[in-house]
Amino acid sequence: MIAWLLEAPREAETLGEAEAIHRRIARFAWAVLLAWIHEVFPLVCPRCSGEMRIIAFITDAGAVCEILAHQGEPTSPPRLMRARAPRPFPHETA
Numbered sequence: 437m438i439a440w441l442l443e444a445p446r447e448a449e450t451l452g453e454a455e456a457i458h459r460r461i462a463r464f465a466w467a468v469l470l471a472w473i474h475e476v477f478p479l480v481c482p483r484c485s486g487e488m489r490i491i492a493f494i495t496d497a498g499a500v501c502e503i504l505a506h507q508g509e510p511t512s513p514p515r516l517m518r519a520r521a522p523r524p525f526p527h528e529t530a
């Protein structure tokens with residue numbers, strides 16, 4: 437699946453085709469990053485399993501706050517908690 441996205445552009449391709457390939461790779465890279473962070477693949481529809489694509493990113497902080505408030509989500513980041521030491525490894529007894 438990744439091979440066709442990562443093929444190098446051929447000499448005969450026009451600039452528009454090369455840009456389209458670059459955009460396709462960038463969209464896939466964002467999807468992989470989001471999947472790694474949220475543990476779901478964002479380019480698959482949860483209802484029908486069809487292919488979805490990212491059409492825009494909202495970068496205006498005011499607009500993001502308005503959308504979150506309208507959805508009933510918190511508009512400020514969560515309070516940072518103190519770091520905890522890792523649990524000790526349980527030793528096996530024989």
